[in-house]
Amino acid sequence: MDLTLSDRHRALQAGLRDFIARHGHRSPPVGGGGGRVRPDRRVLDWQALLIEHGLAARAVPRQYGGYGADPDVLDAAIITEAFNRAGLSPGIQGQGIRMLVPTLLEVGTEAQRRRWIGPTIRGETIWCQGYSEPESGSDLASLRTHARVEDGHFVINGQKIWTSSAHYADMMFLLCRTEPEAPKHEGISYILLSMDTPGIEVRPLPTMTGHATFNEVFFTEARVPVENVVLGRGKGWQVANVTLKHERMLLGDASKLMHRVHRLRALLERVEVDGVALIRRPQWRERFLRLQGEALAMKYHQMRLLGEAAKGEEPGLGVLIVKYVGTVLAWKLTALAVDALGDAGLPYEPHDDVGEDDEATGWYADHMYDLGLIIGGGSSNIQKNIIAERGLGMPREPRVGTS
Amino acid sequence: MEFGPGESQRLFDDALRGALAGRVTPESRRAAAAAGGDAALWQALCELGLAGVLVPEAQGGSGLGMMDAALAAEALGHAAASTPFLGSGVMAPLALRLLGGAAQQEEFLPRLVAGEMRVAIAFAALTGTTGTCDLRLRGERLSGRVTGALDAADATHLMVALPGGEALALLAADAPGVALVPRRSVDRLRPLADLAFESAPVAILPGDARRVLDAARVALAAETLGAAQSMLDGAVAYAGQRRQFGRPIASFQAVKHACAEMAAALEPCRALVWYAAHAQDAPEPEARMLAAQAKAHLDEVGREVARGATEVYGGMGFTELLGLPFWFKRIMANRQLLGGPERCRDDAALAQGMS
Numbered sequence: 001m002d003l004t005l006s007d008r009h010r011a012l013q014a015g016l017r018d019f020i021a022r023h024g025h026r027s028p029p030v031g032g033g034g035g036r037v038r039p040d041r042r043v044l045d046w047q048a049l050l051i052e053h054g055l056a057a058r059a060v061p062r063q064y065g066g067y068g069a070d071p072d073v074l075d076a077a078i079i080t081e082a083f084n085r086a087g088l089s090p091g092i093q094g095q096g097i098r099m100l101v102p103t104l105l106e107v108g109t110e111a112q113r114r115r116w117i118g119p120t121i122r123g124e125t126i127w128c129q130g131y132s133e134p135e136s137g138s139d140l141a142s143l144r145t146h147a148r149v150e151d152g153h154f155v156i157n158g159q160k161i162w163t164s165s166a167h168y169a170d171m172m173f174l175l176c177r178t179e180p181e182a183p184k185h186e187g188i189s190y191i192l193l194s195m196d197t198p199g200i201e202v203r204p205l206p207t208m209t210g211h212a213t214f215n216e217v218f219f220t221e222a223r224v225p226v227e228n229v230v231l232g233r234g235k236g237w238q239v240a241n242v243t244l245k246h247e248r249m250l251l252g253d254a255s256k257l258m259h260r261v262h263r264l265r266a267l268l269e270r271v272e273v274d275g276v277a278l279i280r281r282p283q284w285r286e287r288f289l290r291l292q293g294e295a296l297a298m299k300y301h302q303m304r305l306l307g308e309a310a311k312g313e314e315p316g317l318g319v320l321i322v323k324y325v326g327t328v329l330a331w332k333l334t335a336l337a338v339d340a341l342g343d344a345g346l347p348y349e350p351h352d353d354v355g356e357d358d359e360a361t362g363w364y365a366d367h368m369y370d371l372g373l374i375i376g377g378g379s380s381n382i383q384k385n386i387i388a389e390r391g392l393g394m395p396r397e398p399r400v401g402t403s
Numbered sequence: 404m405e406f407g408p409g410e411s412q413r414l415f416d417d418a419l420r421g422a423l424a425g426r427v428t429p430e431s432r433r434a435a436a437a438a439g440g441d442a443a444l445w446q447a448l449c450e451l452g453l454a455g456v457l458v459p460e461a462q463g464g465s466g467l468g469m470m471d472a473a474l475a476a477e478a479l480g481h482a483a484a485s486t487p488f489l490g491s492g493v494m495a496p497l498a499l500r501l502l503g504g505a506a507q508q509e510e511f512l513p514r515l516v517a518g519e520m521r522v523a524i525a526f527a528a529l530t531g532t533t534g535t536c537d538l539r540l541r542g543e544r545l546s547g548r549v550t551g552a553l554d555a556a557d558a559t560h561l562m563v564a565l566p567g568g569e570a571l572a573l574l575a576a577d578a579p580g581v582a583l584v585p586r587r588s589v590d591r592l593r594p595l596a597d598l599a600f601e602s603a604p605v606a607i608l609p610g611d612a613r614r615v616l617d618a619a620r621v622a623l624a625a626e627t628l629g630a631a632q633s634m635l636d637g638a639v640a641y642a643g644q645r646r647q648f649g650r651p652i653a654s655f656q657a658v659k660h661a662c663a664e665m666a667a668a669l670e671p672c673r674a675l676v677w678y679a680a681h682a683q684d685a686p687e688p689e690a691r692m693l694a695a696q697a698k699a700h701l702d703e704v705g706r707e708v709a710r711g712a713t714e715v716y717g718g719m720g721f722t723e724l725l726g727l728p729f730w731f732k733r734i735m736a737n738r739q740l741l742g743g744p745e746r747c748r749d750d751a752a753l754a755q756g757m758s
């Protein structure tokens with residue numbers, strides 16, 4: 001264990017203090033119900049400022065518009081800590097930045113990287129993830145949306161569902177079947193496409209949060225150039241798994257958990273019953289401290305994983321557990337928050353698109369959305385299958401009636 | 404920059420685990436449980452340098468830190484070994500290093516390293532004991548009673564935390580006015596003792612004794628981590644072998660998910676223990692909070708894994724045949740030692756200004 005701060009780390013800390021003092025007031029508000037609106041001017045300006053100072057897209061190479069720093073666990077920890085303490089937004093965390101960009105860095109062509117990474121990390125290009133279909137949820141590889149190839153284009157037909165952000169996204173990374181003769185997992189391609197393509201129709205689906213955060217997307221003869229395939233035809237399942245690895249880290253992100261812990265403590269210090277703050281009541285304090293312990297484990301676990309990744313070690317069990325543990329813990333944290341808000345927290349008045357929700361509405365929206373994240377991105381049961389099979393080497397599920 | 408064990412730590416860990424694998428067997432555990440310890444094992448581990456991990460090089464140790472001690476504790480937990488490492492390898496050397504005078508360090512540390520000195524630890528004054536802790540110091544003479552002293556088997560010395568946490572008392576086990584009543588614990592591999600003093604002469608080590616408690620809590624958390632990991636690994640392996648309904652039980656989703664739950668809970672604990680250990684050496688402002696939280700969290704996760712892993716073995720887990728209960732009981736007892744999770748969380752609350 002060597003976490004001695006080098007001069008460079010100290011300079012980063014000093015730089016952060018200076019940055020926060022000078023620019024902190026420009027931060028947009030943090031969090032809130034899972035990216036349900038397009039980033040506004042304030043968010044985009046903040047993102048640009050973060051990239052310029054190496055506080056977002058830090059390890060994305062310069063030639064693609066990032067800051068180009070070597071990945072470093074301590075850098076990441078120092079930045080997160082400072083931002084959490086100051087209550088600042090860590091910048092845009094969408095599916096484009098956190099999932100597609102690392103995927104392209106891993107398996108994209110040079111042309112794809114040059115074209116998409118820059119605008120994506122700046123928040124100018126918003127992506128959605130076109131995986132799930134009405135008949136293909138957990139069993140994603142059974143998907144039926146298909147494309148034939150015709151004069152240099154994929155011609156796509158079919159339907160996606162639960163597509164987060166599709167109603168305002170510019171682009172989609174899509175899984176569809178392009179090799180109908182190939183076995184289930186080998187007939188799929190991973191295709192980048194513009195949501196403006198003729199033949200795409202988006203219908204918002206209301207969710208329990210009251211926000212329309214996801215959609216149905218219909219494809220009718222939608223034409224997309226063949227060079228938009230990532231890694232090649234029939235390689236989509238492989239690419240999807242690269243993306244999924246990053247999705248797990250995003251959905252179980254420990255910085256988000258620690259940020260919740262900070263906010264939760266402040267809430268418990270503020271809410272009083274019979275003149276006594278909840279944090280001073282043993283039942284509440286005990287619940288808080290138990291969750292804090294769990295969150296601390298995930299915080300240091302994430303540092304460990306970042307350290308291993310920086311050394312180029314193969315991710316194993318440690319990465320596979322993050323989505324499952326992180327989303328369940330996030331839910332438990334917001335559960336404590338809504339309990340602390342008590343009956344006075346019940347008025348629920350979410351804004352449609354713009355504007356900030358009041359605190360209680362925000363906690364409830366997060367709490368409900370957290371349940372969505374327990375289901376989305378591979379449900380807890382599917383995560384546990386993966387942990388058992390790939391992490392612990394236990395036998396695979398028997399496959400019945402599918403190829 | 405490195406998060407986690409470095410190269411030399413991995414090498415030492417391999418050597419230690421190798422030594423344990425050769426010496427700690429089902430038979431040796433049973434013998435240790437019957438005899439109340441395994442003196443030969445400790446002697447062998449001292450030759451490997453285990454008692455000197457936290458002892459400065461000037462006194463014959465290797466001058467390492469809590470990260471090293473935690474890794475060692477994890478390995479000992481993994482092996483369900485019967486050793487006095489917690490008392491004689493962590494708490495006593497650290498107490499002497501942090502609170503002892505130069506003469507005491509010269510006198511005692513080399514003897515700890517050699518394994519000649521073994522220290523029973525009575526910290527009930529600081530841990531919210533449900534037993535007895537009624538101690539009075541007059542000058543340099545100690546009177547009263549304290550229950551549940553750790554690592555009391557073959558102890559040559561006693562180290563007693565005094566009420567208030569401002570000092571420790573150190574005395575020879577055979578000093579006049581000392582009565583030691585051995586107690587067999589739930590964890591037969593870690594015998595306890597009740598102590599009584601009547602104007603017994605002691606040396607006083609003044610200073611913040613809670614730092615020793617913090618470090619010991621990290622060591623216990625690490626030990627529980629190792630024990631729980633061993634139980635989980637065993638359960639996964641057993642599930643792959645054991646067949647029912649014509650297939651390995653590991654192919655039943657309920658069994659897989661139970662194992663996945665245990666792995667998901669346990670895996671992040673490793674980094675928590677590492678960081679909590681690292682924080683003790685720095686020491687960081689959050690060191691005390693982290694030690695208490697690490698202990699509390701491992702107490703909780705350990706209990707779940709101990710139950711879940713035993714369940715995977717079915718009736719075989721409940722018997723003594725595979726020796727599984729040694730790990731189960733180690734985890735069960737560790738939870739109560741030096742403050743259970745509720746007490747630790749109380750301490751964590753105080754350490755972060757919630758009062």
Ligand SMILES: Cc1cc2nc3c(=O)[nH]c(=O)nc-3n(C[C@H](O)[C@H](O)[C@H](O)COP(=O)(O)OP(=O)(O)OC[C@H]3O[C@@H](n4cnc5c(N)ncnc54)[C@H](O)[C@@H]3O)c2cc1C
Pocket residue numbers: 128129130131132133136137138139161162163164165214371372373375376377378379380381382385397
């Ligand atoms: C908030 C949210 C956002 C989402 N965003 C997107 C998005 O942007 N893009 C996208 O493509 N999709 C998205 N999804 C869809 C998500 O990936 C799916 O909902 C998820 O994979 C589960 O599929 P399903 O809904 O069809 O449920 P099903 O697959 O029908 O599962 C229903 C239940 O059965 C269980 N189950 C299924 N198979 C097994 C098995 N083998 N073993 C044990 N239990 C099993 C599941 O755990 C679950 O509890 C989102 C979902 C949510 C809730």
